[in-house]
Amino acid sequence: MMNTTSQMMQMHEKDMPMGGMNMSMMQDCIEACSACEQACTMCAATMSGEGMQSCMNMCMNMADMCNTMMRMMMRPAGMQMESMMAALQATMTMCVACADECTKHADMHEDCGICAEVCRQCAMACQKMMDSMSGAMPAS
Amino acid sequence: MMNTTSQMMQMHEKDMPMGGMNMSMMQDCIEACSACEQACTMCAATMSGEGMQSCMNMCMNMADMCNTMMRMMMRPAGMQMESMMAALQATMTMCVACADECTKHADMHEDCGICAEVCRQCAMACQKMMDSMSGAMPAS
Amino acid sequence: MMNTTSQMMQMHEKDMPMGGMNMSMMQDCIEACSACEQACTMCAATMSGEGMQSCMNMCMNMADMCNTMMRMMMRPAGMQMESMMAALQATMTMCVACADECTKHADMHEDCGICAEVCRQCAMACQKMMDSMSGAMPAS
Amino acid sequence: MMNTTSQMMQMHEKDMPMGGMNMSMMQDCIEACSACEQACTMCAATMSGEGMQSCMNMCMNMADMCNTMMRMMMRPAGMQMESMMAALQATMTMCVACADECTKHADMHEDCGICAEVCRQCAMACQKMMDSMSGAMPAS
Numbered sequence: 001m002m003n004t005t006s007q008m009m010q011m012h013e014k015d016m017p018m019g020g021m022n023m024s025m026m027q028d029c030i031e032a033c034s035a036c037e038q039a040c041t042m043c044a045a046t047m048s049g050e051g052m053q054s055c056m057n058m059c060m061n062m063a064d065m066c067n068t069m070m071r072m073m074m075r076p077a078g079m080q081m082e083s084m085m086a087a088l089q090a091t092m093t094m095c096v097a098c099a100d101e102c103t104k105h106a107d108m109h110e111d112c113g114i115c116a117e118v119c120r121q122c123a124m125a126c127q128k129m130m131d132s133m134s135g136a137m138p139a140s
Numbered sequence: 141m142m143n144t145t146s147q148m149m150q151m152h153e154k155d156m157p158m159g160g161m162n163m164s165m166m167q168d169c170i171e172a173c174s175a176c177e178q179a180c181t182m183c184a185a186t187m188s189g190e191g192m193q194s195c196m197n198m199c200m201n202m203a204d205m206c207n208t209m210m211r212m213m214m215r216p217a218g219m220q221m222e223s224m225m226a227a228l229q230a231t232m233t234m235c236v237a238c239a240d241e242c243t244k245h246a247d248m249h250e251d252c253g254i255c256a257e258v259c260r261q262c263a264m265a266c267q268k269m270m271d272s273m274s275g276a277m278p279a280s
Numbered sequence: 281m282m283n284t285t286s287q288m289m290q291m292h293e294k295d296m297p298m299g300g301m302n303m304s305m306m307q308d309c310i311e312a313c314s315a316c317e318q319a320c321t322m323c324a325a326t327m328s329g330e331g332m333q334s335c336m337n338m339c340m341n342m343a344d345m346c347n348t349m350m351r352m353m354m355r356p357a358g359m360q361m362e363s364m365m366a367a368l369q370a371t372m373t374m375c376v377a378c379a380d381e382c383t384k385h386a387d388m389h390e391d392c393g394i395c396a397e398v399c400r401q402c403a404m405a406c407q408k409m410m411d412s413m414s415g416a417m418p419a420s
Numbered sequence: 421m422m423n424t425t426s427q428m429m430q431m432h433e434k435d436m437p438m439g440g441m442n443m444s445m446m447q448d449c450i451e452a453c454s455a456c457e458q459a460c461t462m463c464a465a466t467m468s469g470e471g472m473q474s475c476m477n478m479c480m481n482m483a484d485m486c487n488t489m490m491r492m493m494m495r496p497a498g499m500q501m502e503s504m505m506a507a508l509q510a511t512m513t514m515c516v517a518c519a520d521e522c523t524k525h526a527d528m529h530e531d532c533g534i535c536a537e538v539c540r541q542c543a544m545a546c547q548k549m550m551d552s553m554s555g556a557m558p559a560s
Contacts, residue, residue: 004258005178008251012186034174038145038214045215045337046152053328057498060325060340064488065507067207071484074178075185078477083517086510087485093506101500111148118144185480188473197358197465200480204348205367211344218337220381226373227345230366237363284538285458288531292466314454318425318494325495326432347487354458355465391428398424 005030005074015076022132025125026073032125033070036095036118037063043102043115052109055101059115062098065091066122084133088126095123145170145214155216162272166213172265173210176235176258177203183242183255192249195241199255202238205231206262224273228266235263285310285354295356302412305405306353312405313350316375316398317343323382323395332389335381339395342378345371346402364413368406375403425450425494435496442552445545446493452545453490456515456538457483463522463535472529475521479535482518485511486542504553508546515543 006027013023044059069091072084099119106113146167153163184199209231212224239259246253286307293303324339349371352364379399386393426447433443464479489511492504519539526533 004175004254005182008179008182008254011250012182015186030178034178035144038170038174038210039148041211041214042145042148042152045217045340046148046155046333048330048333050328053326053497057325057495058500058503060495061488061492061498061503061507063211064491068481068484068488070178071181071203072481074181075477075480077185077473078481080478080517080521083478083481083510083514086506086513087481090503090506090510094503097500097503110151114144114148185477186473188470190468193357193466193468197355198360198363200355200465201348201352201358201363201367204351208341208344208348212341215337215340217333218341220338220377223338223341223370223374223377226366226370227341230363230370233366234363237360241360284455284534285462288459288462288466288534291530292462295466310458314458315424318450318454318490319428321491321494322425322428322432325497326428326435343491350458351461351483354461357465390431394424394428 029125032122033066036122037066039115039118043111058098092126095119169265172262173206176262177206179255179258183251198238232266235259309405312402313346316402317346319395319398323391372406375399449545452542453486456542457486459535459538463531478518512546515539
């Protein structure tokens with residue numbers, strides 16, 4: 001079964017300013033960003049105790065960045081090569097840093113273990129997008 | 141198969157400041173808000189032409205409100221009866237207005253037809269949450 | 281000196297779907313929401329220690345809601361009476377609850393004292409908007 | 421007169437994980453991001469007509485990215501060198517692209533002219549931050 005987001009994305013495949021763009025890869029990246037925003041929002045909200053402030057703040061940053069990245073992929077007419085690449089790079093960099101930080105507390109806070117895994121999956125989805133976009137999108 | 145968001149929500153069922161809270165209903169509402177944010181983001185981004193400005197702006201408002209509502213349901217320790225009720229009421233009211241506006245253009249813009257349907261589902265999910273919360277949450 | 285936001289708002293005063301709308305009051309409310317988003321973001325990010333989780337989560341909710349409310353006031357063509365009223369009511373309700381919670385910790389966490397004051401100012405700005413809108417905007 | 425955001429930022433200067441960090445430069449960047457989010461939100465909401473879809477979508481992306489960047493600078497404990505640098509790079513890149521696009525329509529849509537200028541100021545503020553951070557923040 002296809003969800004409404006995938007259905008709407010496919011309706012606008014023709015509007016994408018990218019010749020060889022892999023739409024199913026972009027849909028995977030949208031879903032990875034959405035899952036990462038949700039996991040980081042919950043992880044930040046349920047942490048407590050001493051020494052958790054860096055992890056909480058990194059998760060809050062991650063949730064905001066993932067939401068921004070997700071929305072950017074849902075606006076075909078606004079896609080511009082350098083901007084997309086830089087935003088994907090930022091999302092990926094933050095995902096790796098957040099996953100590393102969450103991993104440190106995975107034994108104390110179960111959410112951190114799940115969150116770290118979701119962050120790593122999001123980093124991979126962003127990396128795949130960047131790889132596929134090299135050469136696929138006109139340089140504006 | 142359960143997604144990571146549902147898994148994390150269930151881990152925190154015990155932290156919810158609500159006696160008779162129906163967790164699966166809240167998970168449905170989180171998913172409805174997420175779907176509505178995505179549909180409205182795409183709908184606003186792909187509309188064009190004269191006379192569409194109200195619809196676009198209402199969809200942009202809707203996307204922001206749904207994201208806020210979704211995140212509020214993911215922060216168990218921050219749940220406060222009056223705040224949750226007022227935010228659900230705002231989300232529901234905006235969903236109905238946005239669905240009505242999108243319906244007007246459903247024949248010109250296919251996205252609007254899908255978006256209207258997703259908005260109506262989100263309005264219903266918010267209404268169910270409000271109904272279930274009456275009496276279930278201590279008044280802060 | 282007028283900032284760019286005020287300058288742009290005044291350019292669109294004519295587009296506002298509200299006869300007797302007080303534009304300077306709306307600009308005050310936009311600024312109050314922006315200040316409240318910023319104070320709550322910092323307050324949530326700098327809190328730590330036991331027993332602060334409710335306050336942190338309420339501040340995170342508040343930051344998201346204030347951003348949504350601020351953006352809604354910046355989209356003239358999307359203004360619809362019931363939606364604006366319900367969103368202002370939600371913002372005001374959340375501001376009062378967040379101010380009350382922050383006040384409890386104002387002696388332990390200096391940010392909470394400032395944040396509580398900014399929340400109360402935002403609640404008042406929303407109340408003024410609601411009062412001025414009663415009768416001013418056509419019922420969609 | 422100092423606003424509450426500046427006041428709270430100064431209270432947390434000691435928490436910043438950055439030896440030679442220039443706090444007034446960061447406050448300038450926070451204000452530039454806030455102004456850019458607001459200008460882009462209004463610009464996207466008030467554009468209409470044929471051929472404006474790229475500009476609108478780029479402004480919507482810009483508003484979301486600026487909000488994320490602003491919040492990241494308000495969370496001292498979450499600052500991590502690579503993440504901050506990558507997010508500043510993304511914000512700057514998007515600001516330049518958005519300013520270029522808005523400039524194309526500045527004669528048709530007055531908001532675009534103002535928005536382009538605010539985007540350029542934000543790009544400069546991000547560049548200054550990146551310059552000052554090189555060497556100032558420990559590599560996590």
